[in-house]
Amino acid sequence: MIAQPRCPVCRHFLYLDTLVCPFCDAELGYHILSRQFFSVRKGRAVIDDQVWYTCSNRGWECNWLVWENAPAGRCFSCRLTRTRPDPDDTIALSKLAKTEEAKRRLILQLGDLGLPIVPWDIKPGGLGFDLLSSISLGRPVMIGHANGIVTIDLAESLDDRREALRIKLGEPYRTMLGHLRHETGHYYQNVLLTNDQDWARCRDLFGDERASYRDAIKRHYSMGAPDGWHENFISEYATMHPWEDFAETFAHYLHITGTLQTAAAIGIHLDESGTNLRDTDVVPLGSYRDEPVAQLLSDWEWMSEAFNRINRAMGFGDLYPFEISPAVRHKLAFMHDLVTHAPLTTEEQFLLVYPQETERA
Numbered sequence: 001m002i003a004q005p006r007c008p009v010c011r012h013f014l015y016l017d018t019l020v021c022p023f024c025d026a027e028l029g030y031h032i033l034s035r036q037f038f039s040v041r042k043g044r045a046v047i048d049d050q051v052w053y054t055c056s057n058r059g060w061e062c063n064w065l066v067w068e069n070a071p072a073g074r075c076f077s078c079r080l081t082r083t084r085p086d087p088d089d090t091i092a093l094s095k096l097a098k099t100e101e102a103k104r105r106l107i108l109q110l111g112d113l114g115l116p117i118v119p120w121d122i123k124p125g126g127l128g129f130d131l132l133s134s135i136s137l138g139r140p141v142m143i144g145h146a147n148g149i150v151t152i153d154l155a156e157s158l159d160d161r162r163e164a165l166r167i168k169l170g171e172p173y174r175t176m177l178g179h180l181r182h183e184t185g186h187y188y189q190n191v192l193l194t195n196d197q198d199w200a201r202c203r204d205l206f207g208d209e210r211a212s213y214r215d216a217i218k219r220h221y222s223m224g225a226p227d228g229w230h231e232n233f234i235s236e237y238a239t240m241h242p243w244e245d246f247a248e249t250f251a252h253y254l255h256i257t258g259t260l261q262t263a264a265a266i267g268i269h270l271d272e273s274g275t276n277l278r279d280t281d282v283v284p285l286g287s288y289r290d291e292p293v294a295q296l297l298s299d300w301e302w303m304s305e306a307f308n309r310i311n312r313a314m315g316f317g318d319l320y321p322f323e324i325s326p327a328v329r330h331k332l333a334f335m336h337d338l339v340t341h342a343p344l345t346t347e348e349q350f351l352l353v354y355p356q357e358t359e360r361a
């Protein structure tokens with residue numbers, strides 16, 4: 001059974017960003033070790049005889065709980081934010097809340113996948129986030145990654161801005177969560193590829209990442225994606241440079257496993273009669289860690305088609321507006337291999353994130 005986010009008082013299902021239960025008004029905090037909500041009184045909750053406090057960013061809608069000795073009372077997710085707007089920049093801070101929500105979802109998923117997270121303030125090159133607003137700064141903020149630090153333009157949490165960019169760039173999908181998944185892909189390329197063999201396989205699939213990035217940008221924005229790119233790439237952006245192809249593929253691995261995990265938690269499965277072409281039901285799993293990539297991709301093929309049909313029934317565009325070609329399957333298989341064999345180099349690294357990981361069922 002996968003942990004369902006529920007209200008501890010009235011047992012109603014809750015979305016991950018809930019601060020106060022909309023059904024019974026209980027004040028709540030989210031405990032990342034157990035993936036459960038707990039009632040909070042006067043900013044504290046007692047969980048397994050240990051006192052947890054609400055995150056010091058609760059005023060900016062962070063609902064995670066913090067154990068007593070966390071630096072500055074910030075939760076693990078907030079601690080990863082290296083730069084945020086000034087305290088008096090309330091307009092930028094209101095956009096921060098939405099972005100931080102997407103970031104908390106990302107971090108939970110990285111933990112579920114067993115990927116190590118070393119914070120930027122522990123080790124140079126560790127993971128950190130600079131969350132800046134191009135509107136407040138009055139200059140462009142380039143979304144990107146450098147040496148562990150992910151930079152995000154908070155202005156993209158404004159729907160009109162993000163949609164305008166999406167249309168201008170001809171992208172079928174553009175979300176804050178998607179940006180975060182893509183940029184952490186750059187971080188994990190260096191973390192997960194640990195030897196020459198891995199890099200050789202990676203270059204085989206994605207191309208040589210030592211090719212000039214500057215030339216690649218110029219070519220991409222003057223000439224666009226090459227004809228027939230669908231056959232080899234998951235998106236047009238992935239065609240730009242081997243780094244971008246890796247990051248795009250990583251993001252898709254997270255899209256796929258994250259959505260299947262949610263489907264599994266809800267209990268959605270497809271009856272074989274609905275698919276016509278199968279003689280077994282499609283039952284998504286909370287984790288594909290011990291499964292071959294073929295099962296992950298087969299489950300996704302059926303489930304994404306079903307989700308697309310549901311979206312269309314409401315007049316929306318497809319939930320997953322992408323096509324996975326045989327070449328992209330090979331890239332995703334490599335990603336599955338990397339993620340399921342992630343080097344959890346020392347226990348401490350992992351413990352930083354989930355101190356009681358071993359107790360989690």
Ligand SMILES: [Zn+2]
Binds near residue numbers: 008011026
């Ligand atoms: Zn409730």
Ligand SMILES: [Zn+2]
Binds near residue numbers: 055058063075
């Ligand atoms: Zn927090």
Ligand SMILES: [Zn+2]
Binds near residue numbers: 243
């Ligand atoms: Zn990128």
